[in-house]
Amino acid sequence: MCSVEVSGRICCVNLPLSVYTVLKDLRLLRCWIRELPKPPLPPLEVTLERYLSCLEAVVSKNQFDETKKIVNDFAKGDGIALHRLVEKLAQEKENWATSVWLPEMYLLNRLPLPVNQSAFFLFPRQNFKTFRDQILFSAQLLHFALEFQRLIETETLDQDFSRAVHVKRSPLCMDTYSNFFNSYRRPGVEIDYQLNNKRDPKYHKSVVVIHRKQFYFLDLSSDPSIDSIATALNKIRTSSTTDENTPVGALTTQPRDKWAHHYELLRKDNTAHMEALERCLLVLCLNESTPPSKQGLSRTDQCEDLLHGKGVNSCNRWYDKTLQVMVGVDGVTGVVMEHSQSEGITLLRFMEDFLARQAKNGVHNVDWSAAPCPFERMQWKLSPTLTQAIVLAREDVQKLVDDVDLYVLHFKDFGKALPKSKKISPDVFVQLALQLTYYKVHRKLVTTYESASLRRFRLGRADNIRAATKQALQWVEAMCDEHQETQEQKHELFREAVEAQTAILKYTITGNGPDNHMLAMREIAKKIQLKTRLFNDKSHQTFWNFQLSTSQLPNDSNIIVGYGAVVPDGYGCAYTINENDIVFSVASFDSSSATSSDFFALSLECSLNQMRELCNLGAKAQ
Known part of the structure; x- marks a missing residue:
């Protein structure tokens, strides 16, 4: 229908x-x-079987045997009642999975947004020769954002369709676009709150501009021309003082419970400013140049600038806003996204459409004498408590910046064409490469997260494609340890791992993964104060401890996407698989003695080439 x-x-x-x-x-x-249909609810026995299969490769045999007993008891006892309550939830909610996934994934997370929760999306570097080039690019992007906003609100944006090759191509839920603009994540002590201000007459077509840590309210309600926007932005740039300004944006880098306390203090004397930030279209951050590495401004340098600002731009931001558009005078441009409101693939469409518009329209000659859009400086009233909090927040975010270990790998030897020629899903191929790499570096497999879109369902958001399987473990052991397997046997183990991973991919993107079902039962058990042994089992903690957090972000515009590790001793690894190359953004923390992003990335490069050789040998054997 x-x-x-x-x-x-x-x-x-x-x-x-x-x-x-x-x-x-x-x-x-x-x-x-x-x-669109509601998401399915898998049978209890199917979910529990898949739950166990996700644990077999990441816990010890003794622990797994104990967990099997616990799961069997759960299936005969508490699980029956909890599953019935999830069935009731599924009847009541438009999307039962999203209703439990969203709070757990984002809103209950008390970690700071930068690095830990927000993702960056890096445009190809722009060739800005002057400050005015920076301003023109910003004006063009804001002008395009107003057009994109109109398409969303009039529901004339072309329909999205799934790209998956393993299931029937289908239309995707477009609701995620309704939260794209004019949205905000307000901090709370225990849980954050989502604000969606779609038709506020005062702020609907407005932008908050941050330059040199100073805030400006820019009114775009008259549907201005690119020239009028550019003239206003240029006046903002020249009016910003070079004096040291109190970086109020630093407060949004705090842990969420701490920021919730300071938020109330800040709002008390700055109500209009907070309303502007919460309700405006987006935030535009006009950034300063950051110090390049010895080799120049590398892709890694550019990604670091977007991920955390490298200290120079870290406080020239407002992280609670869904979209922070970054435009640096050095040509480093992109978007930092607060992820609870919308999806990365949604933002990629916006960015790719903008780049296509730029290429189509060519050079724009600005009339710098055009009447500027109205704008005004936002003057903050800060108590001594807030001033001190800003000082401490600035120190803490610098510590976070110093702790991030980021490495961008551009693998040029092959792309999706190779696995496709072997009738292997490119995503399955890369996920197995990540498993092989993790095992080579750490001599074990760990719980792995890969974001899977559930937008084929009404109000669908995401699920988790798990990759640490028993079959993958058997294969990587044969590849790395001193086993006696022949190349033919290794290839056969590889094919078995591919089949297992492909099956997981299929059942997850069709709404039958175990994660959301297990999460729903756990949260209902908490709510009704039912103490269930399964949810206190050590294996259950392992099930949710994502030491390898990954995501594929397909695009055709050389946009690099990345984020931080989600646990202290883990990796965050986003990737884009192009026809003839693959780009990885690998992040970890220097404070962990167990991880190293560049070592992992270089090992990954070796893994990919090993797999190519294995596939070619397998083809010859056939």
């Missing part, structure tokens, strides 16, 4: 996929498909 607009009326009809394209071209397809 899908909703189709015919002569101003919304009709629900059954349509084959082939008809969607025709209707889209005729502007009859209702872009927000409201009749």
